[in-house]
Amino acid sequence: MERSIQRVTVFFLALFLALGLYLTYVQFITGERLSAHALNRRNWEMAKTVPRGNILDREGKILAHSVPLSEKNMQYIRKYPAGDIAAPVTGFVSDKYGKAGVEDFFNQYLSGIDNPQYRLGPISSLWKRKGYNVVLSIDSGIQQAAYQALGSNRGAIIVMDPRTGKILAMVSKLTYDPNNIADNWSATVQDAGSPLLNRALQGLYPPGSAIKPLVAAAALEERVTDSQKIYKSPGYLKIGKYTLHEVNDKALGNMNLEKAIALSSNVAFGQIGLDLGSEKLGRYFEKFGFGLIPPLNFPVERGRMPQFNQLADGELAQTAIGQGELLVTPLDMALMVAAFANQGNIMKPMLVTSVNDDEGHTIKSFAPEVWLKPISSRTAETIKNMMGEVVEWGTGTAAGITGVRVAGKTGTAENPHGAPHAWFVGLAPMEKPEIIVVVIIENGGSGGGVAAPIARRVLQKAL
Secondary structure: OHHHHHHHHHHHHHHHHHEEEEHHHHHHHHHHHHHHHOHHHHHHHHHHOOOOOEOOOOOOOOOEEEEEEOOOOOOEEEEEHHHHHHHHHHHHOOOOEEEHHHHHHOHHHOOOOOOOOHHHHHHHHHOOOOOOOOEEOOOOOHHHHHHHOOOOOOOEEEEEEOOOOOOEEEEEEEEHHHHHOOOOOHHHOOOOOOOOOOHHOOOOEOHHHHHHHHHHHHHOOOOEEEEEEEEEOOEEEEEEEEEOOHHHHHHOEEHHHHHHHHHOOOOHHHHHHHOOHHHHHHHHHHHOOOOOOOOOOOOOOOOOOOHHHOOHHHHHHHHOOOOOOOEOHHHHHHHHHHHHHOOOOOOOOOOEEEEOOOOOOOOEOOOOOOOEEEHHHHHHHHHOOOHHHHHHHHOOOOEEOOOEOOEEEEEEEEEOOOOEEEEEEEEOOOOOOOEEEEEEEEOOOOOOHHHHHHHHHHHHHHH
């Protein structure tokens, strides 16, 4: 009898020990993951009574904050002072429709879930609970200027500091007002203009001639061209049974690489693509990060690259002028320009610079870091100077600013679904670039006539 009691006692002690070990494992090993899980209803209930942290621009201006519903009812709602201007960045938070933007990807910090105290369950109520503040690289003044410059056009603008990778503005239109997203949800999701799509990061477009600086850089690196080599353009280039045309079949005559970029010669760049060959051209697209997902804590669409080893000569020439199966995002293009602005280095794109508590203590910070180095500093400098000629006397003169040397490239990308898309990608000041700007106007037509003047307005504000 006594032995039986001992066995039962040992059995229950073992059960309690196993339970204790399991609870310890759940609390301290998997607690962070379970606490942050999207299906954890406690997070949703806590979110109603705990004010989320603020989303701030780089100068501390509030882009999102929580306010109580009333003095008696200590539940909170989210307010967005910048409204639709900053919506592609801030996103929204809704009990019914979820989260987007910074509100989604930094929810653990904004909601306070990442605070170890909050994983203690009901005990956490002993502390005053509040989410952490998230500080962005966004400059509200530049953001507003880019939003206004885009006007009623459908498209996107990205402004970036090439030295750090910090995104200073990210505008997408059509857009939405996050203050009343729940009330307007049905109309928003049914809108054919896709206002919830962040075109700056998720829009896929043929780059057109805006890609030609990359092709020129590849050709210089591989020594299939130089500043002395002459290309002849009678207005077209015969490639077997396929004919590649200049814009309006205009004969541009003899030109070197600098003039070919300035005048955006399809014939010259079609020939350069053929001289490079599919293997080398494909390798440089990859070296510049095309077809990769840029390391940004945000939903970013991967660009679409053709199967280079399967391209016929005509298709290869099309790719070299930014057409064919090639599709890119505006962020892809901004990172491409960054290489020319930053001595061949592409920094990791950055949207959030730090996470702080209410007392200003830094919980987490993000430092600039090199992502890729696709070309030499010498080639980067050469291409940058050639892009300067585009704005000085070529197709991009509408981007010029008095007293500031601007470098850039226009693009008029043919689109099977309508009028061409208008591109301008550029940097300034040319001597020591501080600002990159990328403008895409859907169905806008001429890059030089439509996108370049918009880029000029944004650069004027940013500088």
